[in-house]
Amino acid sequence: MSDTGNEIQSKDFIRTIIDEDLASGRYDKVHTRFPPEPNGYLHIGHAKAICLNFGIAKDYNGMCNLRMDDTNPAKESMEYVEAIKDNIRWLGFDWEDRLYFASDNYEKLYELAVKLIKMGKAFVCDLTADQIREYRGTLTEPGKNSPFRERTVEENLDLFEKMRNGEFEDGSRVLRAKIDMTSPNLNMRDPVLYRVLRANHYRTGDKWKIYPMYDWTHGSCDSFEGITHSICTLEFEDHRPLYEWFLQTLGLYMPRQVEFARLNLTYTVMSKRKLLTLVNEKAVTGWDDPRMPTLSGLRRRGFTPASIRDFCSRIGVSKVNSVVDYAFLEFCLREDLNKTANRVMAVLDPLKVVIENYPDDLVEYMDAENNPEDPNAGTRKIPFTKELFIERDDFMIDPPKKYFRLSPGKEIRLKNGYYIKCVDYKTDADGKVVEVICSYDPATKGGWSEDGRMVKGTSHWVSASKGIKIEVRLYDKLFLKPDPEVVGENERFTDFINPDSIKILSDCIAEPSLAEAKAGDNFQFLRQGYFVADKDGTKEKPVFNRSVGLKDSWAKTQSKNQ
Ligand code: ATP
Ligand code: MG
Numbered sequence: 001m002s003d004t005g006n007e008i009q010s011k012d013f014i015r016t017i018i019d020e021d022l023a024s025g026r027y028d029k030v031h032t033r034f035p036p037e038p039n040g041y042l043h044i045g046h047a048k049a050i051c052l053n054f055g056i057a058k059d060y061n062g063m064c065n066l067r068m069d070d071t072n073p074a075k076e077s078m079e080y081v082e083a084i085k086d087n088i089r090w091l092g093f094d095w096e097d098r099l100y101f102a103s104d105n106y107e108k109l110y111e112l113a114v115k116l117i118k119m120g121k122a123f124v125c126d127l128t129a130d131q132i133r134e135y136r137g138t139l140t141e142p143g144k145n146s147p148f149r150e151r152t153v154e155e156n157l158d159l160f161e162k163m164r165n166g167e168f169e170d171g172s173r174v175l176r177a178k179i180d181m182t183s184p185n186l187n188m189r190d191p192v193l194y195r196v197l198r199a200n201h202y203r204t205g206d207k208w209k210i211y212p213m214y215d216w217t218h219g220s221c222d223s224f225e226g227i228t229h230s231i232c233t234l235e236f237e238d239h240r241p242l243y244e245w246f247l248q249t250l251g252l253y254m255p256r257q258v259e260f261a262r263l264n265l266t267y268t269v270m271s272k273r274k275l276l277t278l279v280n281e282k283a284v285t286g287w288d289d290p291r292m293p294t295l296s297g298l299r300r301r302g303f304t305p306a307s308i309r310d311f312c313s314r315i316g317v318s319k320v321n322s323v324v325d326y327a328f329l330e331f332c333l334r335e336d337l338n339k340t341a342n343r344v345m346a347v348l349d350p351l352k353v354v355i356e357n358y359p360d361d362l363v364e365y366m367d368a369e370n371n372p373e374d375p376n377a378g379t380r381k382i383p384f385t386k387e388l389f390i391e392r393d394d395f396m397i398d399p400p401k402k403y404f405r406l407s408p409g410k411e412i413r414l415k416n417g418y419y420i421k422c423v424d425y426k427t428d429a430d431g432k433v434v435e436v437i438c439s440y441d442p443a444t445k446g447g448w449s450e451d452g453r454m455v456k457g458t459s460h461w462v463s464a465s466k467g468i469k470i471e472v473r474l475y476d477k478l479f480l481k482p483d484p485e486v487v488g489e490n491e492r493f494t495d496f497i498n499p500d501s502i503k504i505l506s507d508c509i510a511e512p513s514l515a516e517a518k519a520g521d522n523f524q525f526l527r528q529g530y531f532v533a534d535k536d537g538t539k540e541k542p543v544f545n546r547s548v549g550l551k552d553s554w555a556k557t558q559s560k561n562q
Contacts, residue, residue, distance in 0.1 A: 012317045014052070014258050018060065018229060021256065027228040030062030034088070034095075035069045035218065038080035038202075040272030041287040041294040042087045044308070044329070045263040051312035052260070053231055054093040065225055066095035070103045071217050073201035081202075083287070087295040092305045100225060102217050103203045109212050109220055110164065112250055113175060113193055117156045121249055122193060123149055124159040125176045132174070135181070136189050143181035143189045160194075166209035168196050175210075179245060187242045191215060219243040220252070227255040233262040234321065263315065264323040266482040268293045269493055274485070283497055284478070290534075290545050291478040291501050301475065302522055302532030302547025303329075307336040326477065330548045337530045337547070341522040342370040342377060345415065345460040346510035346544070348472055348528060350389035352435045352464060355420060358386040363466065366446065368416040382511050384417050387464035389509050391527075394459045395436050397425065404456035406436065412457040415526060419444035419455060460526040467509040471543045473534070474503040510542075517542055524550075 011019070021027050032053040036042060042050075057064035066088065070076045088095070116122035125148045127135060137143035151159075160175055162168060175194040183189055193216045198209045219242075222230045230243075237259045247254045264270060269278075270293060278284050278292070288296035298308065311332040315324055345368075364384045371377035390406070399407040406412050411421040424437040443450045447458070477498055484496045510525075517523070517533035525531050529549040537543035 030060035033065040039075035065098040067100040073199040307333040349392040351392040383466035385463040
């Protein structure tokens with residue numbers, strides 16, 4: 001597969017299947033859905049499924065529903081529903097008026113279960129969870145029929161109603177489909193349809209004392225909504241016969257289930273359970289911590305919707321599980337920000353420079369280009385003054401060869417400023433440089449010498465009196481190893497959290513234009529990387545998160561491997 005931007009040029013296998021289904025007349029339209037369970041925030045893996053489902057609907061002039069797959073009262077909440085909606089809209093997709101909740105179908109599902117009982121295709125079973133597992137058999141051994149399998153329809157109807165009425169203890173009885181305990185597919189060995197659970201649900205409150213199982217609910221909801229292609233991840237391949245059995249047995253409309261490989265990324269975890277553990281154990285500050293692979297986290301890290309859509313398009317879809325290099329996600333972000341982010345100057349580790357021959361109170365406003373990649377981005381003015389800050393590592397008293405930055409007697413360019421030459425420096429009692437004294441050449445305004453004299457080094461800088469204080473948060477990988485989900489016997493994935501995944505620099509200084517930055521605004525800090533304004537910032541002290549460095553480690557390793 002090859003692509004250059006947001007559009008996939010060659011068709012993936014799912015689109016090929018859809019083409020065939022349209023050609024054969026199996027379906028005359030395309031209707032997909034994205035079905036999250038509101039038990040956590042969406043992550044980058046979900047973005048793959050969102051881009052796929054909404055993307056296919058768009059390509060085929062079809063529709064894509066958003067459905068909350070909410071069958072587990074213990075773990076779901078409205079906070080998650082709202083976050084999911086917000087994330088999907090942010091990614092750039094729209095379900096219009098088609099937001100559905102599986103829980104809205106509980107009554108309908110109950111009636112269908114009653115129908116199955118009446119057909120002799122479902123029974124109430126009193127085995128314990130452990131016994132059910134024991135009776136199920138294994139991949140190599142057939143299962144055994146439950147001793148409750150031959151209950152009469154009347155008895156089953158009576159017990160199922162009592163289950164609904166809350167007359168039994170949690171976990172004491174289940175409703176099971178009557179399929180085939182000897183089936184080579186374990187999912188077909190009389191799967192559970194309902195469990196007794198007298199818990200409060202975030203939408204239905206205490207109305208229900210029984211809750212439907214995922215397989216039973218999911219396929220039915222797909223059918224109710226008229227979904228044509230029910231796209232899910234590979235682990236559901238073995239559930240497909242059950243999906244079809246339910247709908248066929250009940251004579252319901254049948255969507256086609258198609259499975260694709262889920263996205264895995266290096267140096268992170270991608271199950272909501274594990275992400276919740278990180279939040280609960282305070283390994284991160286919340287679901288939207290900029291180190292989290294959640295969409296809220298990536299957004300706060302500075303990822304743009306376009307970069308994530310581009311990533312999902314470039315990784316494509318396949319039937320084979322694989323792991324994508326985290327650096328590739330960063331590559332896609334860099335590609336986007338290079339085109340769109342304004343360049344600004346900020347000094348992360350400030351060292352004072354005093355220009356001895358520059359007038360004390362003069363402020364000159366220098367022209368600076370906002371984005372050399374975007375001719376429409378315009379220019380802005382940056383104040384130049386006698387006292388400035390440069391980056392501490394842009395000066396060395398005793399530099400090695402090939403050090404082209406500032407050092408005694410050497411001249412450099414201040415970007416958009418002047419040429420300056422180091423004439424002296426001051427150190428503190430420990431020998432640490434505290435001030436660099438320079439002279440400037442008035443004939444080099446804008447950073448270009450009228451006599452054509454060249455300098456090798458160019459530094460970024462900020463006016464000491466006009467610059468603003470900012471806090472900068474440098475983020476690194478959340479995990480030390482590429483596969484934190486692979487753990488030894490006495491290990492947990494949290495053992496591999498990178499203790500240096502965040503470094504806070506609280507005394508940085510930036511050009512005054514950054515005072516106007518709003519949370520979510522992206523910038524390139526010249527020579528430092530891409531940064532985004534964070535919601536923790538205040539007017540007095542804006543906060544910026546490093547989204548990604550300038551260096552492209554991904555493209556480099558790729559070319560090495562070729
Ligand atoms: P998790 O294991 O992270 O909790 P899940 O599958 O239980 O994921 P759901 O809310 O059920 O989470 O997922 C909604 C949809 O997103 C499903 O159709 C699922 O197949 C898809 N999805 C989940 N994780 C990934 C992933 N890593 N890559 C691609 N699609 C995914
Ligand atoms: Mg799921």
